[in-house]
Amino acid sequence: MTEVRKGRTAKRAASRAVKRRALAIAADGALILYFLFALFPVVWMVILSLKPANELFSTYFSFTPTLDSYRTVLGAGEDEGVPFVRFFVNSLVVSLGAVGLSLVIGLPAAYAAARWRFRGSENLMFTLLSFRFAPELTVIIPLFVLYQQLGLFDTYVGMIWVLQLVTLPLIVWIMRSYFADLSPELEQAALLDGYTRKQAFFRVALPLVKPGIAAVSLLAFIFAWNNFVFPLILTSSEAQTVTVGALSFLGGDRPKYNLTAAAALVSVIPPLLLALTIQRYLVRGLSFGAVKS
The missing domain is CATH 1.20.5 (Single alpha-helices involved in coiled-coils or other helix-helix interfaces)
Known part of the structure; x- marks a missing residue:
């Protein structure tokens, strides 16, 4: 048994x-x-x-591969009436400028929000975050009118300014949690050693949150780079970005899907290279802090 x-x-x-x-x-x-x-x-x-242009609509997976689309997009875009290289440079200038300005303003603001609490501080932070939540179409019409009157339409300054609605709330809210995770005793010890509050911020707090700065900078850059509504309405040609410029190949009697696909793939390169460059900070930064109030 x-x-x-x-x-x-x-x-x-x-x-x-x-x-x-x-x-x-x-x-x-x-x-x-x-x-x-x-x-x-x-x-x-x-x-x-x-795909070559003559096989674009006649085949699916069986075709003769060619790099003509990339050559047209990167080297001869003007011949197609679409200066994509200029749009690419515009996106770099606008995105880097928006992230840089947001870091200059947002890091001190996040530090202050983490260290000093006062009546209405949470409401103020929620109001700042609501700028990120609000649909861009709700503010685009008054912004268009203001930009026309102030001469900011289709300019780098105008695009960098308006993208603060996208990048600044993100940086303040995420970095606030990083600064809140730091022990205040570190800064108090620096103050006892004779540092001013400003010196304690730059020499003690900021070096400790470098991984967080790298992570939030990448996220802010991606959001700024991918923004579509603001450049669509607030630019014409001089400051137009790749998100709008890539769709220009779809115009005309015969849409050039191969050029649009090549332009879209080329536009992925900067965020990808940035992520690979700061990868060692990014992994630590994403796990260092947690978004909290």
């Missing part, structure tokens, strides 16, 4: 092991299918960008 029971127990254990393995294989297969589904739009963009 004992051996029979042991045999039955072994069979049950083997059956459970087979079920667990089958479930694990099914889960892995589902994850692979989802990964392929999520990756397919990117693969399709690459395929479109490599």
